[in-house]
Amino acid sequence: MSEEEDFNAIPVMDRMVHKNWKARQSAYEELKDKFTTSPSESDPIFAPFLDNPGLYKKIVGDTNVVAQDQGIQSLAAFLQFGGTQACLRTRSSVVPILAEKGLASARAGTKAASTESLLWYIELDVPDPVVEDVVALLGHRTPKVIAANLKCLVDMVAAFGKTIDPKPVFKALPKLLSHADKNVRAEAMNFIVEVQKWHGRPLMDAVLPGWNLKPVQQKELDEKFAANAAAGKPTQPRLLRSQQQVLSTATANGIESDEMDVDNGGDEEESDPLALVEAKDVLSQVPANFYTEVTSAKWKERKEGLEAVLPVLQSGGPKLQEGDYGELLRAMAKVVHKDANVQCVQVAAQCIETVANGLPANAFARYRFTLQAVLERTKEKKASVAEALSKALDAIASKLPFSEVVEDTLPFISHKTPQVRIESLNFILRLLSTIKEYPSDQDLDQVIKAVLKTLSDTQAPVREISMQVLGTARKLIGERAFEQHFKGVDDIRKNKIVEYYDKATVVAKPKAKPAPKPAARAPPPSASATASNKRPSVATPGQRKLVRPGGGVIRKPFTGSNGGPSSGFGSTESKPVQSSGYGQSSGYGQTRTGLMKQPLKKIPASPSIDSFGPAASSADIEELEELRAAKETWVKEKETLMAAFEAEKQKFAAEKQRLLDEINSLQHSKADILEQHTKDAVSFKSKETQFSRMQGDLQAAYKRISELESAAASQPVKQEPREMSPSVDAEASFRELSLGGEATERAGENRRMSRDFSGGSNSSREFKPSHGGTGGSRDFGGSRDFGLGNGTRDYSGGSGFGARESSVARALSPDRRDSYRPQAQESWQRAAEVTNQLKARIEAMKARQKMY
Template sequence: MADQEEDYSSLPLPDRATHRIWKVRLAAYDEMAKQFTTSPSDNDPCFRPFLSDPTIYKKIVTDSNVAAQEAGITSLVACLQYGGPNACQRLRGTVVTPLAEKGLVSMRAGTKQKTIDALLYFIELDTPDPVVEELIPILSNKLPKLVAGTTMALREIVKSFGTKTVSPKSMVKALPKLFAHSDKIVRAEATNLTVELYKWMGDALKTVLLPDLKPVQQKELEEAFENVKGKAPQQERFLLSQQQAASQGNGLGGGAVEQEEAEDEIDPIDLAEAVDISGKIPADFYERMGSVKWKDRKEAVDDLFKVVSVQRIADADFSELMRGLTKCIAKDANVAVVTVAANCIEAVAKGLRGGYARYKATVFPSLLERLKEKKQSVSEALAAALDAVFQSTTFSDVLEDILEFMKHKNPQVKQETTMFLVRCLRTVKIIPKAGEIKQMCDACTVLLADTSKPVRSAAADAMGTIMKMIGERAMTPYIDGLDDIRKGMIKESFETATVRAKPEKVAPPAAVAPKATAAARSGSGAPRPRTSAAGLKRSTGTPPTSSSRVSAAAEPAAVPPTTSHSRLAPPGARTSRIGAGSTGVARKRTDDHPSSPRMAGTSGTPPRGASSRGLTGVSLSTSTSSSSSHSGLSAAEKAELAELRRAREEWASTAGSLKKQVESLQADNLKLSQTIEELQLNNKQLIEDHTRDVLAVKAKETQLARARSEVDNARAHIGKLQSDLDSANNAAAAIQSGAVTRAEEIGDRDLNDGIRNVSPVSRTKSENLLPEEEKENGFAASAASRSASIYVSRSSSRAGSFSPISSSTAEGSDTGFGTGNAGSVESWRRAAEVTSQLKARIEAMKARQIRR
């Protein structure tokens, strides 16, 4: 109660605006709004405390009490409304973000509306970009209520000022994220903002936005777009700069956007971010484009198309890329490769737009020349590439090439080129010049007599489009000489043609006419004789001409000092000779022919056919009928008049010939320039081909050297293997012969031992047997059998394997002396078997050596 009873009115207003008691703040806000509203100007001292310290208003718009907050935002609106641009610029950077974050989420409808009004004033008093840049980051806030309120505020901004004033680029970029929000209120507000943007942007918005949305959302937006399609929006509020321009005479049409600006469509490319593709082109692109296999070239252009298929391309140097694609268009025999190459050119031209104009001279002739392809898919790709290239340049830049290829010997090229001309005429925004229209009509008139019907139809379409552009009356001179059938074809095309072109805006000549008149009046510094009233009136009413300036400059030479007025006027005439540039002689002609309506009175209009006047003021018309009107002139003046006429005719003929020469030289210069460009391009291509061929030759030489080295190594290896094989064969032969000889010796010795009786010597040898063998067998073996067994075992070990026959033979030979002759025969038989086994193993060893 003590706080409410205390009087705080003695405190300064800024202190009360930041007081801890909300009622004190509320009263301060109301008083602030009242002072701002009643202030005499935006420089009133009542604004100073709050503009010098913007943080005061930051606290005001974030007031914790909802009633005080609404009153504080109301005072902010009044401060902006009456404080002007100075208040806007001082408060904007500090206040906009907290104002949106606290005001747009308020539960009070009045607070929300006042917040939007304050934001609109921030835009109206200066520029919209800073305010929009402050609001866009809030769309990423985690609080759905704040995101929805900010989206609603952006919609009101677009609705009030339009996309011509407020750039929609940042809003369009944020829309996909809003449509993906989990809160349905946010998605609903995003839909409302999108529909409002569509009213201003048209189908350009669909091109940029819809591909990033879900199919269901796309369908909903399409339905919403259909409901507002065709409704032209009107700008409700205008920037202060626009209002000032309107007050100076450039009116804004009673609150509507200017018609010319309203008709301009927003380019979707302006809404997209530029992508730098120069570093994304495959490193082996040019190498694959030079491959002899069409599949390699097709894969190369396919990979390139994936890189260049973006809405906007950052400007860079694509000269080498365009030369490579142009070479593909001009020389590649595979239509699939040509089609994708044309698609790549179209994508780059659309992505660069105006920046692609410098490559036009490189690709344009090749595209037109390739129109000879009859396959529809190739023709469509080439036509789309031509249209994209045309969008990057002007009509005058492409017209010369079009007219040149309309004379091509191939009917397909003539037809497609003429159809391309029709597309250009229907999309160009400014009506071509009279000289260009004449060139087109002359070329189309020739094609109307072509033997191919499609060519004639295309020419008629071109003539009908030109007629739609310039009007039937202006087209009459070009179709007068045609027959009724061709005229009918042109009329049909004229009725169905649609054009966008308008006459080029030129400054009205009246703006410079007073200066020219003044210069003509003051053309001569010499004093002029006084004129009669009729002569003065006539001279001032006549528009200045170039001949009058010439006559004024040459006045001292035209009027001899001894000439009197009586020599120019008939007897009794109340007139005096006027100076150069006057109509003294013309007035005499009027006196001689008073019945002529052209000469009667004080009319300043010269007779038809009189293009200029000479030094004496006499018309230089070449008509023979005018000779009788100069009967009062002296012989010297007549001679001078004739001389002036002759000089004028010579000058006209000289000027005409010079003009033709200049035009011819310009055409020759242009052709030479094109020839130089083509030769330079061919030179570069030849250098590239030569470099590629040299590298290929070097690669082949390297491969050949490697192959020779491998052959030498193989030969050396084969020789080594051959020598090894020979050595093995010799060793095997030696082993075989030694084994046979040894076996025979053993066999003979065993046979003799078997026949011979056992002698004490044999018994003595038997005592030399190993003790192990004696213990194992329990009897003594014969020396012959034991020797054969030992040899066979050694031979088997040399061959690399153990022979089971050798052991059996040894066992068989150890039967003792009791066997007698039968044992010797058995030993011989076993020795023969050992020999055959040894031969077989030697053959196996040879085979293994050969395989190795």
């Protein structure tokens, strides 16, 4: 007890830094009581902590858990009664240590006081700084700290609703949902459920697919989402200080609190589910070689390039960062429109769909060209490709105005390809069924008139889908408004349209017509009018003010006993009478009274001259005539202008129709040109293949010629006895050069054998072997064979060519030898000429080869 008295005797500021935890605890308790009983936010008790914000940083981080508990409770009281200045001066230094030490405490009271303090920090200013410090601890190494901060975030959303931005937490949630600690996973699931309760299911449908939830987690979330939907729309239980000021001001002005929307809790349908999703940059991640691969001549390279880009675009999630996607989408549109490989078309359509879904409408509006490219390719009948194209069309249409979509789509319902007509009508059918904003009557009328023309199409599927579109359009605009379009439609088709009308479902609702404004109150009479009304009406007829024709206010005529001109209007005040629109009194002297006696068929455009009675002067009549003439002039001018306007309108309509027809014609011509281009490309490819094959054959021929030249050059010129037979040897030489090496050798052997085994007649030679000695002998007989006689020549050993040549030369007589020389020389000259001719031909062939 004595120690406690000693602690109480110590000043509070000294006890706060005392080494004994009980002294610190007593100081914290005393501070809490003083804060609670302070008369205002400017009380001196708050000054030390406002001047030195680090004091509460030490208090919150007290090493003793009991003292820490009391210190955090005193912090909550300090914030509650200290006001905005207490929050702003201490927030940056206290919140991080409070989130790490206080929320993760083992004491329940410390956790509750820490959460309450953080909620006060949010209420007194804005939530973002506090949420940022708490989210920073979601990557802490201790699971207990992570779970405690997640639970605090759940309490923040539950207390302040939509004022808490969940985007910073969304970045960490995928990792937390797969955390090893079950408490962390449970708190992450609770946070998702709490956010869904405030922001609706569309937000969760947008972000959950990218978090890779387990089936068990998805099932649990679906159950809790259903429970939130059944509970109805929540209301914000705790208001920010700024919201409280707005509410108090409104209450002071007599506005009910129920009429105030201080929690920003709009309907789920009106909020953008992607507003809270973080946009991701994917353009910088597109491979550098994509634009090279997508224009490659090989379809496999194009497909690989597209398949490399698709995961990059899909990694951006439901919201892509805005940027210049023009080059990327133009490359995709070109593939969809012109690529001959359907696999490339399918992947490109998926890329277009991903970009369209990820970009906001205002950012995607400039990429309208993708719509026509996809519509042109709807001729594909393969199921997977057709599905990809349909999804791309729906994604594009969701980001473009209805009028632009209709303008680009309607020309395709009259396309020359039946499949394109079918898919275009299917697209319009989906568009009318799912559009959320009611389109303009002009756009709907344009669609209906264009689709009515397809009811007589040659293809039955086209006619059937056309009737479905018309039935859906009838559901959209209503039965009465659609009746005018039934003119010229036969009963069978009309019944089918009505049948589809009964089955059709639409989302858009016609805009409610504004309630008629109440009739404007008559303006109070001006001072001059009041003064004139109070004066006795003794003015002469010449001083009377003329009422313009068609005016809504007239004065009641004076009906006295003396109705002459001198009587005037009498001395009674005349009151203005509101024109009723039917049976208005036309002037003086009329005796009809009562509504039932007034004419109902026609309202006079202007009062007649007689309606002014005898009080009307000639000046008034002239003024009236001038006004009537001016009116007639204006009416004629109006009619002239309207006629000119109608003529220009018809002219513009005809010009528009002509341009549309020209566009259709050009599109058909373009399709024909593309088809012809494809055929030409195939033909060119075939010719190119033939040319390559012929070029290969030519190279082989050149190679063979070179081999023959080498073989001819490598064989030596042999001096054989056949040189003495000019006619035979010249022809043999020609054959040798023409046939090549092997043929030359065979021809040479044949000639030698014919010479060796010939007889002794004029046309043959005889070979007579000798039986003596080591050699042999040959007789060359006959006058034709070199003029040899019966002489013989023995070959002493060997049978070489040189021996035979020398023996033949010795066997010739001088006369025969001299007679043979001119013939041999002539034969050799002929052979040389043939050789030169062959060489010239070879050189010419080489020259042609160099030209290629």
